[in-house]
Amino acid sequence: xxxxxxxxxxxxxxxxxxxxxxxxxxxxxxxxxxxxxxxxxxxxxxxxxxxxxxxxxxxxxxxxxxxxxxxxxxxxxxxxxxxxxxxxxxxxxxxxxxxxxxxxxxxxxxxxxxxxxxxxxxxxxxxxxxxxxxxxxxxxxxxxxxxxxxxxxxxxxxxxxxxxxxxxxxxxxxxxxxxxxxxxxxxxxxxxxxxxxxxxxxxxx
Numbered sequence: 001x002x003x004x005x006x007x008x009x010x011x012x013x014x015x016x017x018x019x020x021x022x023x024x025x026x027x028x029x030x031x032x033x034x035x036x037x038x039x040x041x042x043x044x045x046x047x048x049x050x051x052x053x054x055x056x057x058x059x060x061x062x063x064x065x066x067x068x069x070x071x072x073x074x075x076x077x078x079x080x081x082x083x084x085x086x087x088x089x090x091x092x093x094x095x096x097x098x099x100x101x102x103x104x105x106x107x108x109x110x111x112x113x114x115x116x117x118x119x120x121x122x123x124x125x126x127x128x129x130x131x132x133x134x135x136x137x138x139x140x141x142x143x144x145x146x147x148x149x150x151x152x153x154x155x156x157x158x159x160x161x162x163x164x165x166x167x168x169x170x171x172x173x174x175x176x177x178x179x180x181x182x183x184x185x186x187x188x189x190x191x192x193x194x195x196x197x198x199x200x201x202x203x204x205x
Contacts, residue, residue, distance in 0.1 A: 012132050019119055024066035027114040030096055040120040041076045043129040050113025053168035057197040066115050068200050071141035073149055074130035076123055093120050106169035144173035144192045
């Protein structure tokens with residue numbers, strides 16, 4: 001029978017320990033961290049602590065500390081297999097700037113309501129690190145409301161449907177190109193968010 005290699009559990013545990021030691025910063029302060037973040041790739045986490053009714057359970061969890069991320073993403077250079085250098089756009093700073101811009105353009109959200117953590121790491125670990133953190137936290141913008149991390153689809157993909165995120169938080173310029181606006185069941189999403197928060201709290205007592 002074929003043997004399958006799996007990442008040792010203790011490696012994932014070490015990543016979580018490392019993450020918990022990292023500082024949490026307001027998204028408004030992102031430019032102050034440019035010199036550090038533009039030099040590295042890795043995983044980043046966004047935390048919400050505003051007054052949106054949809055996310056008030058998450059905000060309550062994050063009232064004292066950055067505990068339960070709304071979104072987990074990764075920054076990794078596209079040319080990593082050929083040894084390309086990290087560019088601003090591909091770095092932790094570049095990716096966080098994109099998200100800062102998305103939040104700024106959206107209705108009902110403000111960058112003042114968000115904080116972030118980063119886990120800088122080697123390129124070969126980034127995809128694994130992102131998957132590990134998503135699996136552990138099951139963040140709402142990764143698992144329940146899709147579309148926050150997408151880029152401008154360009155002309156070739158302009159017939160794709162508008163994402164759930166862009167329906168709930170309209171305002172990003174490039175989404176005006178996207179037709180087929182669908183209905184969103186807000187109450188279903190709200191219940192899923194509540195369940196996600198309850199799960200997280202029960203597992204982190």
